[in-house]
Amino acid sequence: MVLPRRKANRMQGLNVPDVDFETTWGVLEKAFLEIHTKNASALSFEELYRNAYKIVLKKKGEELYHKVADFEARWLSSEVRTKIVATITPPLQLLTEGNGGRLLSSTAERRTAGENFLRTLKQSWEDHGVCMGMLTDVLMYMVKDRVYCTDHRQPSIFAKAMGLFRDQILRSFDRPNGTMLAECLTKVILDQIQMDRDGEKIDQHLIKANVYMLEGLYQSDQEVEEEKLYLKMFEPYFLETSAAFYREEGERLLKESDAGTYCKEAKRRIDEESDRCRSTISEATTSKIQRVVEDELIRHKMKGLIEMDSGVQYMIDNDKLYELGLVFELEARVDPRKGELTKAIVKIVQDMGLAINRTAEVTSAAPPTAAAQDDAGEEKQKAGAARQINQQTVAALKWVEDVLALKERFDSIWKVAFNSDQTISTALTRSIADVINAFGRSSEYISLFIDENMKKGIRDKTEIEVDATLEQAIMTLRYLQDKDIFETYYKKHLCKRLLLKKSQSIDVEKQMISKMKMELGNSFTLKLEAMFKDMTLSEDLTGGYRAHVTRLGQADAKRVELSINVLTSMTWPLEAFRGAGEDEREGRSNLIFPGSIERIKTGFERFYAEKYSGRKLTWQTNMGDADMKATFPKSRNGRPMTHDINCSTYGMLILLLFNDLRADQPLSLEEIQTKTNIRESDLKRNLQSLAVAPKTRFLVKEPMSREIKAGDKFYYNDNFSSKIIKIKVGVVSAGNKVEGDKERKETEKKNNDSRGFAIEAAVVRIMKQRKDLSHAQLITETLTVLSSQFKPDVNMIKKRIESLIEREYLERIEDAPVPSYKYLA
């Protein structure tokens, strides 16, 4: 019997010694050589595969692996290396050996030589890759199915071959004691990049291909990601030379060009480096090189750039918004807080604000012009004083407008150049607030600004314009710290506007109040609103009283009509009407009224008492005015004419005295005072209006002089002549403009007192709630509570606390670790 084995057609097994390793390898080796010399198309894949397969089946895989590796090493070290080394010509040798190499040969020489080197290296690498691809294809049975490499802890044959390229080419030297080829490569690439930076054309693809090679190779055959040759042998040097280059370039630019150009250049360089990473080296480097350029051109130079002659100050002075935008963009890259720019802007705003404040101070304190000096007369000095007050208003208007202009200017810069950046916005707000609060008279000036606009400014304006003006006022108010002082001034100004009917529009006044309400809160406008309420009530009262009188049926043509404002005493800052140096008691001296006036006064008092029992009316005669009809015999070209005269209550009382006198009957100053009981200073001022002022000289004074002196005599002026029917008598220095120094001190004192109360109230409220608290905490909380009204002085708080302790609202906790207080119920 015969075994029906069919060995003839089958591959020979282990037992058959028909596979000779050396012979089979010989076939393969010859083929590999053909592959490397690009003659693969004549070879049979099937044959090579089959031969390798047989070797592996015979368990000679490892030998095959090493044979292949040896073969590759030999090939690379002889054929390939020789070809590459041949391209390292003298220009490159100079470049790679010394640091001054760049200077010793021309750019064109180095470029050509460098490109030649890069091209040969690239070609070798790509050939190597292709050949190794073919080799591994042929060796697929060894590589793949048998998992030969992982079994034996060897790199795959492909990885091994890549490693061989690294060891046999990149880590070899161009000649004994020469330069390592990898170093040559790095230096050549860096040289080419430098040419690129200098504006020369280079072959980016060529460099990219070589970088690609470095990215595909590793320090060891383990192929650790962090150990790519690119990261080890190229990138650090690239970053280092770039840093040196940009450090120098930055310094040169700062010296040679203006800030705007610098910004454009820096931006261009940064973009250029990102582009370079994409087109020439590796995108993995983008963020690192950006960091380097940003460090050298921005982070380390920002301060210098901002402080250049053509820096931020210059840009703001000359409205170089685009350049400012560039500076902003530049710093925004490296610092989300834009520290340097913000610092510079804050300083500029503060400087400009300081100049505005100083101008306001100079304007307000300016000596009244020449008029005061040429005549030493006292009258002149008074006129000068009036002018000075006027000057204060001018200063106030200018100050508010300047501050607003400053704010608007930087707002628009902020919008256009700083991309509406939040951080800068905060800094701007703080600086504007600093400017406003650094100025001692800000509260007063803001109130004056509104006052002036309410009285004159809004006269010919459209609703929108008026609203814009109000908004401006609110804007400055928003920054103001001492809102309580503002409130004092505003009340004072509002009081005068309302009582003297100086306001252009009550509607606009109310709009302003509602705006303040929105901005500063209910409690702030409470008292202001009460003032308006009083005004409305007074109108009703006046009407009611008139109807009441008519009902009584005392129809009398000569009857005096009364228009009255009843003011709640705590709400209205009536001291506003008192001149400097007057105190309250004097202001309310009991006047002597003629019968007709006295009748109507008591009549109203009765009427009012019926309506509101238990209320006491105090007559503020110093604030009243009167409309009178007066006939002068020769007024209209020598013929009689009746004029409507409006004058103060005092003026009325004085004039009424002359009703009963003949034209040649004089009254002396003393007589007038006795008959009216008007305080001397008020009397003098009113007489000045009635007997000195040329347009309202209803009385004749003897002797003729500006100043009213004791013993002066006054006559009815029957020669009075005027073409105007309605005559308004102004009273000298009833000025309601800016305060005088004395007045200001008073306001300040009052203000400090009310602050004292506010502090005490706050402290007591806090302590009542907390029972006991450390000193530091109490101070902090008090500051927080009061911040919406004003910023209290810490010393003042301390004093108030002392005072509260004295009055036994609080006591010190004796054995506390930190100074603390306890609330005494």
Added chain:
Amino acid sequence: MAKDVDPLWSGVSKLFNSKDFSYFTIRCGDREWPAHKAVLCTQSEYSDRVVRAGFKESHENAIELHEDDPNIVQMMLVWLYTGKYGPIWLPDDALPSVGGLNSVELHVPVFEIADKYLLPKLKAIAAARFDYWAHEFWNIKGFAVGIAAVYDLPSDVGAPLRKTVMDVVRLHSSTFLHGTATAAWWFRKTMDETPELGASVAMLMSEKVNELSEQIMKLESRRANR
């Protein structure tokens, strides 16, 4: 056969040995198959390399397989085109030679060619089929023939098949070693000619002896305890 055949696959199956759309030729011995790169390269990485690697075959669009059995190559191609395994798909004129093969012996060369051309799925199918046939038809002469083929393969390549052989021998060891049937005679003859098989059987028997003596010890100790 499967009732709901995927239309794509059934379409591809029709391409087997068809000249339609054929841009490649496979030759082996005196046989020649028109072949299709799209089918081959997606099914087998070896084919992919043949087509792409840039050697002679890439340019000539043909491959000549040396030292392979055309019938086995045909089976491999059938599997690549249709996913079907077995001589059932062979053309009539091929049947005599394949039909002459013992079924058990058929799986071994398929296994071997699947290993050579890196087709692990086909390799696994062949191994499974061999396992089934060996357990089913161990008592015929063909089993001994199959064993010889298995032991011709290098030990690491043929490991799954050798395991099957040992499993069957373990189940029927006394029949194989002491029986008088033809199959037993053929088995013992193969063992004589194949030293590795003999060594494996010796190991197996010594294991069996150990198992037995352990069982005896257990029984004895149980009796002593009683």
